Amino acid sequence: MKQFILFLDLKNDPELIREYEKYHEPIPEEIKMSILESGIESMKMFRFENRLCMEIIANESFSFAKKEELDTNNPKVQAWENLMSSYQKLIPGTPEGTKWVLAKNIFSLKS
DSSP states (O other), X not given: OEEEEXXXXXXXXXXXXXXXXXXXXXXXHHHHHHHHHTTEEEEEEEEETTEEEEEEEEOTTOOHHHHHHHHHXXXXXXXXXXXXXXXXXXXXXXXXXXXXXXXXXXXXXXX
């Protein structure tokens, strides 16, 4: 299994944040299926103020390149991403062409 932690900001507007959360209660079935078909087995999103954190647990077949290719060829996912972009704000330093930024693991404690 692979684990990824990513970050993204929302526009700092309480009404837009409420709307964004509402769209995720639950997400459309087509979007859920596209996530699962990419090899993602679990996805969680957390919010503090306007900062989002997403945890992805994926199987060994998952790659961000594969996910991007599947998404590019799926009009439903493209429409969803365009809609979500109206609520999202890039974190400074985000590479061009991406929204969510991958966190670097700097500490891990195991017993």
